[in-house]
Amino acid sequence: MPSLEWGLWPWPFFDASHEDLARRVQAWNADNHDLSHPDMHSECRAMVRSLGAAGLIDHAVPRGDAPFDVRSVCLIREGLTYQHALADAMFAMQGIGTMAIRRFGTPEQREQYLEPCRKGERIAAFALTEPETGSDVASMTTAAVRDGDHYIINGAKTLISNAGMADHYLVTVRTGEAPGAKGLSMFLVDAGTPGLEVGAPIDFIAPHPAAALTFKDCRVRASQLIGPAGQGFKAAMAAFDIFRPSVGGAGVGLARRALHETLAHTDKRRLFGKSMHSLEGVQMALAEMATDLEGAALLVYRAAWAHDVRGERGAYEACMAKLAGSEAAGRIVDRAVQLLGGQGVTRGNIIEQLYREARPMRIYEGASEIQKLVIARNLIKNSLPQA
Ligand SMILES: Cc1cc2nc3c(=O)[nH]c(=O)nc-3n(C[C@H](O)[C@H](O)[C@H](O)COP(=O)(O)OP(=O)(O)OC[C@H]3O[C@@H](n4cnc5c(N)ncnc54)[C@H](O)[C@@H]3O)c2cc1C
Structure with a gap:
């Protein structure tokens, strides 16, 4: 692999911490990790653990209420993609699949989910796209209906990165407070929840773990709502x-x-x-x-x-x-x-x-x-x- 010489440091956008971070990203060299695994899921899990151990996921899931430093996120993604595009995807999904928990979740949710994702011990996923609606997010039809202390979710998502290997999914669905985007809510759904089924792996042109999800009377506690009902679009866009x-x-x-x-x-x-x-x-x-x-x-x-x-x-x-x-x-x-x-x-x-x-x-x-x-x-x- 050619060496990555970033000539960025004289640019006014950066400070010394970014140069130091860039060196750490270079030191996380895909060639130095045993990434040969029998299947893509175990390869990706190993990669996430390795990125977590190197402290890099701290920048995608900052500790406590520390603000995101987007320059660091961009630098890490630039450096990882230079080495191994799949490592970059794994890094990014840990952030995208936890962002709303960090911003809108309860203290218990933050406690339970963020640190294991930061360490690379749990895998996160984010489910927005549906078979009939990708770009037109506000038209999604997967719906959750309130049933006492629970919601019951029915519908389908597709092209979901990490589906099948994720430990949790941030799922945006229609709860109907208002038409369009104002009637969406986000739920935190653990892998293995009855009624949540993972489809066959989607075979993209470049290696990337993904699959469709089906929700069949999938019952989740109302406390698994991330932020208030009707704010799901806002939670998704925050990521x-x-x-x-x-x-x-x-x-x-x-x-x-x-x-x-x-x-x-x-x-x-x-x-x-x-x-x-x-x-x-x-x-x-x-x-x-x-x-x-x-x-x-x-x-x-x-x-x-x-x-x-x-x-x-x-x-x-x-x-x-x-x-x-x-x-x-x-x-x-x-x-x-x-x-x-x-x-x-x-x-x-x-x-x-x-x-x-x-x-x-x-x-x-x-x-x-x-x-x-x-x-x-x-x-x-x-x-x-x-x-
Ligand atoms: C590798 C990969 C990973 C993904 N991971 C996830 C994930 O983790 N979670 C998730 O929810 N989704 C994921 N997706 C889905 C992705 O977000 C959607 O593919 C994307 O939003 C486009 O939606 P679509 O595929 O349904 O295309 P459509 O919405 O059908 O759009 C098709 C094409 O139409 C064009 N188009 C769209 N709108 C307009 C417009 N207004 N004017 C002109 N042209 C337009 C664009 O060229 C677009 O590519 C992933 C996709 C890929 C390829």
């Missing part, structure tokens, strides 16, 4: 506010790896009697890849900095970071494939692997079109004269 820019960070990590691998290849590959990277056309491509990468990185760390330092909760920068990082990853990896020629499309080649890993980023946590809608709405709103 996206923090984690959306970090998808951009993951995209930047993947793109950086693709660029470094391409540089190594064009250095040693000879074409027409000379080193490939001495060809001007190749240099143009490398320059464009690097510029694309650094532009995306700037947007990612600007969004993270705006959150951490200026206390801005705006979706504008967060969505732009997600859009820029994931789209740049797609473009850069595609160019890397082209520069590697036949090797780039040979199964098992690192660039082929990155190509498959980059593609889902433009779809999950809000497809690129959803990010653009939010960016445009903010742009239009802010362009109107202030009353």
Whole structure:
């Protein structure tokens, strides 16, 4: 693996703690862990434990009421994706699958769930998407009906990361306080709850543990509601506010790896009697890849900095970071494939692997079109004269 040289430290977004953290992420080197396991679930469990032991999940599930440092989350995701995209996914899911407990949960829920997830001893999951509604979250139909001290959940979720290996699921369902998004609530449902069934694993183009969930008269205590009824959309979106820019960070990590691998290849590959990277056309491509990468990185760390330092909760920068990082990853990896020629499309080649890993980023946590809608709405709103 090429060494990850981050040239970020002179940027005004960071302080010494970030440089130190980056070194720790580099020290967590996927190559130094025995990740060879008979199945993906045991591999992922081992990875989560290892990330927990390294203290990295502390940044996805901060202790006590410590604020999220989104720059740290982005840096970790960039560094992990550079090494092993699955490790990044495992890191992110521990945060996304606990965020609402941390923010809206009772002291008992926080006590019971957060520390084991932080240590990597429990696996978290977040279930929003349904077979008929992905982007249009407010139209979901999985419903919970109150029955005394309980709620009974019926419906289905799909494409749920960690389904089948998670110890708990944060499930957003319709409780009907109001139409649309205002009638949704979030429940904490433990794995193994009667009525919760996990479907067959979903075989994505890049390794990623996921499955569908079915709820058949699944009875949960009313105390498993996270926050007040009707606030489920808000609870779900709270996770996206923090984690959306970090998808951009993951995209930047993947793109950086693709660029470094391409540089190594064009250095040693000879074409027409000379080193490939001495060809001007190749240099143009490398320059464009690097510029694309650094532009995306700037947007990612600007969004993270705006959150951490200026206390801005705006979706504008967060969505732009997600859009820029994931789209740049797609473009850069595609160019890397082209520069590697036949090797780039040979199964098992690192660039082929990155190509498959980059593609889902433009779809999950809000497809690129959803990010653009939010960016445009903010742009239009802010362009109107202030009353
Ligand atoms: C690897 C992976 C992991 C995932 N993990 C989880 C998870 O843990 N939990 C979870 O709940 N979900 C998860 N998902 C699901 C993911 O969030 C959805 O796939 C995503 O929200 C898009 O929903 P959809 O697939 O139903 O596509 P649809 O909503 O059917 O949209 C299809 C396409 O339409 C386009 N589109 C959508 N809206 C608009 C619009 N307004 N204007 C123009 N074009 C539009 C977009 O290009 C989009 O890709 C995961 C998905 C993947 C790929």
